[in-house]
Amino acid sequence: MSQPLDPEANLPVPFENKEPQVAPFPIVGVGASAGGLEAFSRLLEALPVDTGMAFVLIQHLDPAHKSELTSILSKSTSMKVSEVIEGMAVEPNQVYVIPPNTTLQFERRALHLRPRSLNAGPHLTIDHFFQSLANEQSRLSIGVVLSGTGSDGSEGLKAIKSACGITFAQDEGSAKYPAMPRSAAATGIVDFVMPPAQIAEELARISQNRYILPSSGRDTKEVLPEGDGELKEIFSLLLRGTGVDFSHYKEPTIRRRIARRMVVHRFAELPPYVAFLRQHPEEVKELFRDALINVTSFFRDPAAFTALVTQLSALIQKKEFDKNSLRAWIPGCSTGEEVYSLAICVQELCERTGIRPILQFFGTDIDEGALAVARAGLCPERILQEISSERLNRFFTQVDGKYQISKAIRETCVFAKHDVTRDTPFSHLDLISCRNVLIYLDSVLQKALFPTFHYALNSGGLLFLGTAETVGSSADLFAVSDSKHKIFTRKAGPPRLDRFSTWHSNAADTFTQVQVATATNTHNLGNKVDRIIRDRYAPDAVVIDRDWQILQFRGQTGFYLEPAPGEASYHLLRMARGDLSYSLRDIISIAMQGNTFVEMKGLRVEQGGEVREISIEVTPIESDRHQERFYLVAFRRDVTHILPASQQVVPEPKTTDERVAHLERELAAARRYQRGMSQEHDAAMEELRALNEEVRSANEELQSSNEELGTTKEELQSSNEELTTVNEELDTRNQQLGLLNDDLNNLFSAVNSPVLKVDRELYLRRCTPAAEKLGIGASDLNHPVRDLQRRMGTLPDLELLIRDVIDKLAVQTYDFQDQESRWWSLSIRPYRTTDHRIDGAVLTFTDTDPLQRALHVSDEARRYADAIIETVREPLVILNPALRVDRANASFYRVFRLTQAKAEGQHIYELGNGQWNIPEFRAQLEKLLLTGTSFTDFEVKHALLDAGTRMMSLNGRQISDESKGTGVILLAFEDVTERRKREEEMARQLTETGHELDRTKEELRALAGRLMNAREEQDRRVARELHDDFGQRLALLEITIENCRLGPLGQAHPEVQETLGLLRQRVSELSSDVRTLSHRMHPSVLDDLGLVIALKGLAEEFQLARSAPVLFTSKNVPVTLPLPYAGGVYRIAQEALSNATKYAPGAPVTITLTAGHDCLRLIISDTGPGFNPVSVRANGGLGLVSMQERAHLLGGDLRIQSQPRQGTNVSLKIPLPKPVKSE
Amino acid sequence: VNEIRIVIADDSEPVLYMLGELLKADYDVVASVGDGRAAVEATQRLKPELVLLDISMPIVDGFEAAREIKEIRPSALVIFVSEHREKVYAEVAFSVGASGYVIKSKMITELLPAIREALAGREYGRPAPTGAHLRI
16 A cells, blocks of 8 residues: 555645735646757747646756756747746746756745755756655646656656656657656656657647646636546456455545546546546556555654654563564555665664564555565665665665665565555554555545554554544554654554454465565464464463453353353453353452462363363463553363263274284384485485575675676766766867867958968968968968078078077067068967977068058158258247157257257256246147147247347147147247337337327317307207297288288278288298298207207107107106207207108107216117118118217217117117206 | 286287287287286286286296296286297196197187187187107
8 A cells, every 4th residue: 555645735726825816737847968958949849839838947957057048949939938047936838947056946836946955966956846846736747857867857757646747758769868768767657758749749738638727717626537437437447457445545536546547548538538447457557556656755754753763662672572573564665665764763773772673574565566666675866865874874775876775674674465454464563654544545444444453563562653644533442652743552452353354365375475485484483383282272261351351262262151141241250151150250369369370170161061171270461561460361171071072083993903913014114114205305305405505605696796797887887977978078079179170260261461380390381361462372381481482572581580489489570571572570489389399480471561661651751841840940849748859950059059969858948048948838838738739929038148138939839649649849939029029110100190080080070069069059040030030020920911801901802802811821821931941940849848848849740740659758857958968869869750750650669768867868769670770871871870970979879779670779878968057 | 897907928019019909809908018027027016817928038938937927826817829839839838827829820810719718717729639658
């Protein structure tokens, strides 16, 4: 019986955690090692992108290198491929790739990275991930093992399979390195073995199966096959095919297993699968195996083991009988880890306590396959994580990459097929370990098992159960010893096996045979003999406790005891027949009191006509628990008192001597024959024994050879692995070399200069394509270098030069011209190999022709510049950036009385006793250096030795050097003393003339003003005269004529009246003309009413003449202003208004007259279209000039601002006159 | 008996004569003077009901005379008789307290109506306002 993991215990149910609810989906772990890339690619290429599954690729990667796997695999699928980062959540239809040097595991619905442990053991990253996947995903986990060496993944697939997941392995034909998938397939738990493309197809198909993915996306409930009838049929098929009745196993577990097989065989419904099962007996076996899949491990729940060892220790020390043996039974042992764990624990315990009983561990299971694995005792590498290194060293030996339990332990362990629910149990056991078995059995079977265990255990024996298991209703049989770790002690008492009548004898027989085959056969023989003796010779007896309750019946006790009528009772005295009860009471009471053996002889018992003479013996039995005591009550028959001797062999009464003699002869003959036979037999035995010895020794030899072979094989394997590694390395190296070669070739063709490689013998070995420029090509290869001499032009003996370099190990450079007069620079350097040997030389030719020609051009330019410098009359000096004299021309030396020797290299400020150390000059130079610009006409007074102080004009310019940023400075000197003098004289004269002119202008203006004033005055006087005199007189004349017309004369003569009317009309017209003339010459209103009223009148006048309003405003203006002054202002206003009327007839005009503290301000502005004052003035129009002139006469300022479309603004500002009372 | 007494002032003899001739039928011309100062003095002395003033006169012009007359005898009515036809003269005249303004050459037809209006408490010859935009 195996111990499957309970798949329900850790289903990936999202509603258990707090994360968002996502319907669980299958996660496919794909593991590979060598050759994995190709397999991955083919798998991904064939996969549809919408399987609803997630794929996690676990590849053994070089820990030291960055993996390109993600980008390579992205090309094979349109699913998203990403390298795993810590804590990454897994989503369907995506591919995740493990990064290098990490261990990947799946926990709480996310991928977690751990750094790889540093220990030397193998890195089983695939196993590790698969196990975590199985734990987390259980039935929704899928494992795929692809190409690779080693056996990583096999254990992981087991874990997946036992969690009801589905397992794949690549077939050997398509795998580049088949060891890893082969190892996986060899475990027998792989569902599909096929090439990657088919695996992909199969995965796609599985993703559609309703047992894997429920049809409704959000439904997270697991779908299990339904149908009681079908299930029953499956159970019966299993019972028939395997002999195991699964009907009492927990049903969901079985149904889940069936669902898994249906997924594998593509069945969606139960009935077709049942039909399939009927037709394929091998599928029955498969189902059986799947149902029993399990994962066990060493020292599962270590704390429980510790507790058990403590209990066992007490048990061993206390054992009264049979101290020499300790027997343990482990039903449902599967592949034996539990058995070996116990064996190791007990072995350790014995060594610690010094008690060394014979140890026997019986491991049983119904799965023969599992048992075969158990017997081999070979454990995979993963046990490294379960077993301490101390135990590993002591109890394991490394065999063939695996670990084998040491022989000493294996010999104490026996494995046999046995169905604990049906087969006869073991007996006289000290320990039964039955962990995690009961949980798979329903309560009926569970209840039935405990009496079996009770029967099988010695009194005080231990029962070790799994953490989730308990003795339940059988608490009367077992007492709790350690409730936490589920260790129970068998209670004393008779076995209660009445409910168990169906033990199969054959199973027990099988086991017996196995037992005989082990080293314990002598012990069992003794048991057998004991049993025979007991059955045939032992007295009939019962065992009672202190309460007279019968615990055991031995032999045929029916003659002495019978069930008493009434309530059923095992009370000895109640069951005793006849008078026997009295005797029993007496004798047992004595025995109880004295706790000693008591015998009573000569009792007569009559029963059914038979009379027996018996003796009764009572023996107290000490239990290992001292408070309990039992008594063996034996009924011994006195043989001589058997009255009906029907069972005695009585000789025939009628005998003859002949017959006696004959028989005696026969007897003698028989004896002789028998003796002979016996001797022969002895001899044969002897021979057999000897032969046996030989066989044994041969066997031992074979065994040692085998072990040697094993070792050799291991060595070979490791060499092979090494060779593979070396080969792979070489491959890589080869690729690198190829790459290097390519690089080199490309570099060579890319180098645009001729490069030659010459060996020690001065033969040309290699050259770049650019060597063609020198006429050197492939045809020159492997020829002596002296053959090239002809092509080297002006270069002297090439061979000699190379030899020189090789000898002196110094790089040499030569310039030469080839045959076509091109300039080359040749650099010869020794050719060093990696081990620092000189193996020839490398000749690098650089085309320096442009350079040489450029040098030539620059030389010419320099000469040209020199010639210019020397030819120029002005002193010139060239300073370097440090302001030291680089060179100077002859003129410079002459003018400044310096010699070349004195000047060159001198700092400019130190030159000629520091006479150039002038702050302004320094500032100029520093600015020049800083900005790189130039300065011109910088004048400096300079004292020359013989010519006195001269004015020098300096021009400076930096001749910038683009590469350096700074450059030399060119300074040119010019003696401008004379010129300055002339200029100053001219300027002085000019100024004087200007002043004179100004004076004349002023006079002219004054004159013009006076003239104007005079004219104004004249006009005013004439106007007055016209108005006051002529006007007055004309008015009078008009009145007189009117009087006359209306007078008596006119009335008397109508024609006179008419003439007078006409006359009056004429006079009126004349009067009007005179008035207009007067007004035009001088507005009298200015005299009479002052400037303000006059301007107001003017405004009104203009308003009448135009369509737009004229707004006049005045403020603080004195009433009395001198007439010329007021007249000037009036005339300016008049001019401005007539301009406005002319240019802006439709625009409103504002006139503002304001008197300030000491000035008068007149502003006339309009919003009309404006005009350009400059052009208007240039055309002499608009009286602008006369306005300006008037303003000037008044000592004021007139501004006219006008721009087309922005209106005109005439602004007059004049000082107020000193108050003068007019008139 | 109930005659209105008038002082007339003009620096021109013929005009004074003309005015006298025009008025003598209906009014009592109590004084004819030749300058503004004399007009003020006559008004102070004779206390006339009406004063006719020219504007352009020597010593004190008509406007100044009118101001002083209105000061010393506010009940005296002033009418300007002037040859100035510009509107500003008329405005200034009314601003110094005149009741009428008559262009000299039209005095024959307009003076007597002007006097009648003034005596009736109304004005004669005030120019129509030219608009709010003309301000002093």
